[in-house]
Amino acid sequence: xxxxxxxxxxxxxxxxxxxxxxxxxxxxxxxxxxxxxxxxxxxxxxxxxxxxxxxxxxxxxxxxxxxxxxxxxxxxxxxxxxxxxxxxxxxxxxxxxxxxxxxxxxxxxxxxxxxxxxxxxxxxxxxxxxxxxxxxxxxxxxxxxxxxxxxxxxxxxxxxxxxxxxxxxxxxxxxxxxxxxxxxxxxxxxxxxxxxxxxxxxxxxxxxxxxxxxxxxxxxxxxxxxxxxxxxxxxxxxxxxxxxxxxxxxxxxxxxxxxxxxxxxxxxxxxxxxxxxxxxxxxxxxxxxxxxxxxxxxxxxxxxxxxxxxxxxxxxxxxxxxxxxxxxxxxxxxxxxxxxxxxxxxxxxxxxxxxxxxxxxxxxxxxxxxxxxxxxxxxxxxxxxxxxxxxxxxxxxxxxxx
Amino acid sequence: xxxxxxxxxxxxxxxxxxxxxxxxxxxxxxxxxxxxxxxxxxxxxxxxxxxxxxxxxxxxxxxxxxxxxxxxxxxxxxxxxxxxxxxxxxxxxxxxxxxxxxxxxxxxxxxxxxxxxxxxxxxxxxxxxxxxxxxxxxxxxxxxxxxxxxxxxxxxxxxxxxxxxxxxxxxxxxxxxxxxxxxxxxxxxxxxxxxxxxxxxxxxxxxxxxxxxxxxxxxxxxxxxxxxxxxxxxxxxxxxxxxxxxxxxxxxxxxxxxxxxxxxxxxxxxxxxxxxxxxxxxxxxxxxxxxxxxxxxxxxxxxxxxxxxxxxxxxxxxxxxxxxxxxxxxxxxxxxxxxxx
Numbered sequence: 001x002x003x004x005x006x007x008x009x010x011x012x013x014x015x016x017x018x019x020x021x022x023x024x025x026x027x028x029x030x031x032x033x034x035x036x037x038x039x040x041x042x043x044x045x046x047x048x049x050x051x052x053x054x055x056x057x058x059x060x061x062x063x064x065x066x067x068x069x070x071x072x073x074x075x076x077x078x079x080x081x082x083x084x085x086x087x088x089x090x091x092x093x094x095x096x097x098x099x100x101x102x103x104x105x106x107x108x109x110x111x112x113x114x115x116x117x118x119x120x121x122x123x124x125x126x127x128x129x130x131x132x133x134x135x136x137x138x139x140x141x142x143x144x145x146x147x148x149x150x151x152x153x154x155x156x157x158x159x160x161x162x163x164x165x166x167x168x169x170x171x172x173x174x175x176x177x178x179x180x181x182x183x184x185x186x187x188x189x190x191x192x193x194x195x196x197x198x199x200x201x202x203x204x205x206x207x208x209x210x211x212x213x214x215x216x217x218x219x220x221x222x223x224x225x226x227x228x229x230x231x232x233x234x235x236x237x238x239x240x241x242x243x244x245x246x247x248x249x250x251x252x253x254x255x256x257x258x259x260x261x262x263x264x265x266x267x268x269x270x271x272x273x274x275x276x277x278x279x280x281x282x283x284x285x286x287x288x289x290x291x292x293x294x295x296x297x298x299x300x301x302x303x304x305x306x307x308x309x310x311x312x313x314x315x316x317x318x319x320x321x322x323x324x325x326x327x328x329x330x331x332x333x334x335x336x337x338x339x340x341x342x343x344x345x346x347x348x349x350x351x352x353x354x355x356x357x358x359x360x361x362x363x364x365x366x367x368x369x370x371x372x373x374x375x376x377x378x379x380x381x382x383x384x385x386x387x388x389x390x391x392x393x394x395x396x397x398x399x400x401x402x
Numbered sequence: 403x404x405x406x407x408x409x410x411x412x413x414x415x416x417x418x419x420x421x422x423x424x425x426x427x428x429x430x431x432x433x434x435x436x437x438x439x440x441x442x443x444x445x446x447x448x449x450x451x452x453x454x455x456x457x458x459x460x461x462x463x464x465x466x467x468x469x470x471x472x473x474x475x476x477x478x479x480x481x482x483x484x485x486x487x488x489x490x491x492x493x494x495x496x497x498x499x500x501x502x503x504x505x506x507x508x509x510x511x512x513x514x515x516x517x518x519x520x521x522x523x524x525x526x527x528x529x530x531x532x533x534x535x536x537x538x539x540x541x542x543x544x545x546x547x548x549x550x551x552x553x554x555x556x557x558x559x560x561x562x563x564x565x566x567x568x569x570x571x572x573x574x575x576x577x578x579x580x581x582x583x584x585x586x587x588x589x590x591x592x593x594x595x596x597x598x599x600x601x602x603x604x605x606x607x608x609x610x611x612x613x614x615x616x617x618x619x620x621x622x623x624x625x626x627x628x629x630x631x632x633x634x635x636x637x638x639x640x641x642x643x644x645x646x647x648x649x650x651x652x653x654x655x656x657x658x659x660x661x662x663x664x665x666x667x668x669x670x671x672x673x674x675x676x677x678x679x680x681x682x683x684x685x686x687x688x689x690x691x692x693x694x695x696x697x698x699x700x701x702x703x704x705x706x707x708x709x710x711x712x713x714x715x716x717x718x719x720x721x722x723x724x725x726x727x728x729x730x731x732x733x734x735x736x737x738x739x740x741x742x743x
Contacts, residue, residue: 208715214666218711222712225406266575
């Protein structure tokens with residue numbers, strides 16, 4: 001811009017500035033007329049568990065964009081996202097910050113089970129509803145003690161129950177467990193022990209491996225020598241796929257089952273031919289195309305995969321963004337009902353209480369993880385209807401028909 | 403029973419051969435520079451991922467790491483040499499030239515038909531060039547630092563490299579085709595070609611390293627630096643350059659190990675650290691300075707790992723790392739009083 005500006009230029013500039021200011025302020029003012037719904041989220045964006053937390057953040061970002069297009073909401077949703085760096089202590093600090101400083105109405109925390117357990121006390125004493133996206137059932141059970149905590153991801157127990165039912169139907173008597181030696185694998189192991197006992201199966205051996213192991217054959221050999229009728233794997237790829245390869249390499253030919261961790265395309269990519277015929281228990285996202293249109297969540301899953309695929313790439317669609325997407329949508333839906341029921345979002349403490357009750361009253365809510373039905377005794381909201389068995393056929397997951 | 407034992411032994415030796423190349427790197431780096439290189443395992447990861455990238459026809463993200471590293475090196479070295487214009491220009495020119503050469507080689511490999519025999523040397527060169535960069539940027543500026551300080555620096559390098567791995571490659575896993583499919587049956591044993599290749603290449607590397615030390619001037623200079631740093635300096639051996647060379651070779655060996663391992667376990671960003679640690683447990687047997695003992699150590703680690711994975715799979719990691727205690731007891735027993743480990 002020249003220093004010697006003449007009068008006319010200056011006038012034009014002022015006019016332009018005024019116009020752009022008016023344009024910038026106009027919609028913003030229209031928005032602030034509505035009260036703000038503050039949803040705080042703590043995800044694991046750095047550190048070892050980042051692969052789970054980053055997609056979860058993407059799910060929330062997508063939801064925020066979609067919600068911005070909706071004009072019918074009685075409030076303006078705002079999401080505040082923090083990172084817990086794979087550290088439960090940091091998760092607690094950030095949750096506390098959300099509750100006391102940011103004055104959020106609802107919390108979505110956390111990506112991992114240890115962090116979700118660590119914040120229970122903060123959630124209860126802060127009397128703020130939380131929807132966790134961690135996998136273990138212990139986050140929400142018993143529901144009486146976890147009054148303020150809900151979650152969206154399906155649990156180990158649901159997956160294992162489906163698997164064991166199928167084993168029983170095939171006349172399997174002796175099974176082996178082959179799982180990851182961390183909290184995820186232990187969750188599967190506890191669930192398998194409980195369900196197997198209920199259904200009268202004997203576990204002949206339980207072998208472990210680590211996510212970063214380079215060799216799985218010794219354990220596979222041991223399993224083969226124990227001679228089980230079927231093997232259940234509870235781990236995530238690549239190690240679950242490498243373990244599957246190892247069990248075939250040592251010459252075991254019986255049926256193999258996997259928990260939900262293996263229900264992603266990476267499993268087939270890594271295990272290749274060894275994956276053929278493997279039965280994997282999974283949520284509806286993996287097989288929604290084959291489900292009947294009558295299935296409650298099908299339309300929602302199609303909408304989600306379309307939107308998410310368009311923004312982040314079709315190959316990035318998996319369960320983790322779906323879980324946070326569901327958590328966010330359940331929260332917004334509950335808030336709509338709460339506001340209709342007379343909640344005033346400016347009165348934060350009262351709204352938190354009303355929001356919690358509204359989340360608990362969620363019925364027949366279609367999400368990416370299935371159809372949610374929360375109740376005072378069930379804070380997971382999913383049941384066997386949202387757990388499916390899939391079989392790998394010609395390098396693709398297909399719904400197991402019986 | 404005998405078949406099982408034989409199988410576990412073969413399995414353990416393959417594990418051991420993977421750790422052996424890391425152990426060679428650790429011993430080489432420690433003996434020349436006194437750096438207990440915690441970050442050594444990350445070169446395994448970088449080697450595997452770079453190789454996967456080249457085989458899939460992508461420009462390896464390692465290139466970006468190398469360029470950033472060279473820029474860092476160029477800027478810091480130019481700053482130290484700021485009073486000498488010509489030295490400064492030489493440093494900056496050298497860094498720029500290195501960037502161009504490495505980019506040219508990668509582009510050449512990508513343009514040529516896909517071949518493991520082109521991709522592997524290019525990937526080794528690319529990852530190995532990170533070694534001297536890390537040395538120049540982190541170790542050389544602290545010439546009189548104690549061993550503990552150097553360990554802490556290498557922990558920092560490890561965190562940076564692993565974080566950068568996650569940043570560039572994400573959390574996905576990359577499948578890598580083996581050098582040859584299938585294998586041969588020897589009696590009751592089935593040996594995959596890839597396992598045989600791992601052991602064979604490990605042996606070739608050991609032999610080459612031995613020949614390098616015994617018959618070349620550079621090798622002798624490295625050995626002299628390892629035996630007596632000050633004495634070597636008095637004899638006119640540039641110890642800083644020896645250190646950079648040790649880091650280069652160390653990174654090259656570890657990267658090779660990663661490339662050979664990748665077809666068996668896929669390549670992903672957090673594969674390196676544990677392999678580095680297991681190589682460390684094995685090298686501890688040789689006190690991080692004795693090559694033959696370090697090799698014996700890693701093969702012991704490999705066999706212990708596969709037998710304990712068979713017998714008590716839940717405790718195999720514990721057993722492998724607990725091996726460090728008897729190794730250290732044995733070493734302290736062997737030393738004469740007053741002698742340093």
